Amino acid sequence: MKNLANFLFEVGMLKRTPRSGFQFLGSGAESVAEHSFRTAMIGYTLAHLDGRADVGRVVQICLFHDLPEARTGDQNYVNKKYVRTDEKKAVEDLARNLPFGDDYRDLWQEFDARESLEAQLAHDADQLEMILALKEYKDLGNRYADEWYPYLVERLRTDAARQLAETIWETDSSKWWFDDDHQWWVKGERGPA
Template identity: 50%
Template structure:
């Protein structure tokens, strides 16, 4: 039980770990845990849109995909050109002593390889989570994020992901509530 509790405290670190790519945008911020929530939420939706996918596996991949960052930190694309993190070692150490550690390793490996339907959807969910945030920042007047939306959109591989991305880019970030609540109340 002690080892499981250690895992939970390690996962807690993701709430405190900022995603480093936002420095290049000039605005916005997000913790790794906030990102993990959003990618998992998107994976849930994508799983509903793809009933042939194993939804549990898809969501588990998304939940776990950045867990090694609790040990390595969040390296952005520029940092990865100069710093070589040993993610395999981080994962090995992370799962050591866990009865379900082998399953975690399999899910993380499958995500990294990106070959299964679930892994492709999870990887697209990862990009879509970033795209959602970029779109919201751009819609609220931030200029930097708009430059990155096309770059991120090009990383999306599945038809479901491309369809979601297009709809997301065509929709104002606040349309979900503005359409309903912007109308003055009707008199009774």
């Protein structure tokens, strides 16, 4: 139980581990935990769209894909040019102490290899999460988001992800909550049905 308690504290570290790429975008911030949660929801969505993938496996891969960053920190693309992190060692050190360590190691290795359909969908979910964040910041006026978008699209591996990315980029990120019921926004009441 001690190892499990330590594991859950380690997972909590992701709430305090910032995603480091936003410093180059010039606006925005999110933790690795926030990123992983939305990535898992995107993975769930992509797996359902695909129809062939093991939905649960995709979600598990998404949830665990950045767990090593609790130990290594988040390395953006500029950092990765100069700094080598040993994510495999971080995975092994944690897996050794978990009763489901083999499962964790397998999930992470599957994501890293990107060969299975589930890993490809999880990879695409990871990229789509950043595309969503970029679109949110673009809609708030960050002009650099347009420069990043094409690179992220090129990383996508599945047709469903490419179609979703295009729709995301064409959709106003704030319109999902602002419906057309004028009276609600004026009086706080629904108009006649």
